[in-house]
Amino acid sequence: MLEILKQPWPWYVSGPLIGISVPLLLVFGNKMLGISSSLRHTCAAVAPFNIQFLKYNWKAEMWNMFFVLGILIGGFVGGVLLRNDVPIDLSAQTITDIKNLGVNSFEGLLPADIFSWESLFTVKGFIIMVLGSFLIGFGARYAGGCTSGHAIMGISSLQWPSLVTVIFFFIGGLLMTHVIAPLIYQFL
């Protein structure tokens, strides 16, 4: 059994399990699936600085902090306890494309040649890790949610603003992948 669980989980197992979190959170306490809100709650708790958008009762949203703490623990369960060392079964074309970017480490979940402490002190590593994540935090709050809140919760509850937002997630993602990122990898 453990050996089966350690294998990579196919999409038709993982997708429905992710989807089940929607009714679980609703039934457990009328909670909307959403992850990026936790970033706002953290800012509100740690550095509100009289900013209007950060002045609210974040303590009433503690459930969300427990939820993301659980996601972190889940990373430990999935990535350490159920770890397997089989390389990710990427398409051959993806491997070629990634190598063309100058990335050659294919072990684990992240390429070590970008995501490492040494790389943080290179221009390229800094831009990918710091600018990339800055855009994630800034954009998610500006858009009112991230992949979980809009793509899964929003579209599941048939909300057209979420569908539009997800379409723009993809427009931004395609623009980055096919136009901007190649320049970053080539020139930095």
Add this chain to the structure above:
Amino acid sequence: MKNIKYLLVGVLFGTVLTKTEAVSWFRIQEMFRFQSFHMYGIIGSAIAVGMISILLLRKFNIKALNGEAIVIPDKQFNKGSIIGGTIFGMGWALAGACPGPLYSLLGAGYSIIIVPILGALLGTWTYSYLRPKLPH
């Protein structure tokens, strides 16, 4: 502890994200190049199950555990859906992760991910600070 049940849903969510490799930078590169069905299968089937679940909750008028009726507030459309959505998508593709995977990757032992988590917090704080000046 009334919040433990949310922690447990999070553990399920994080375990699944990690074991299905949705937290992997490589899978996000593959997704934005349309070179595999994997990520689309995950997101699509998650939405399908979420949608059917909500329809069933409504059809059978199921209440939350505390007896409240289940209410899903409307998402608001504004310029942020377009501008913020595009900015988020750029970050998703560049860093190769969205907020959930950032937490999972830290739990999986990638200590460097503390940097992108701080970056995402800085982005969130900066948006909060600039919010009155941004188009909505």
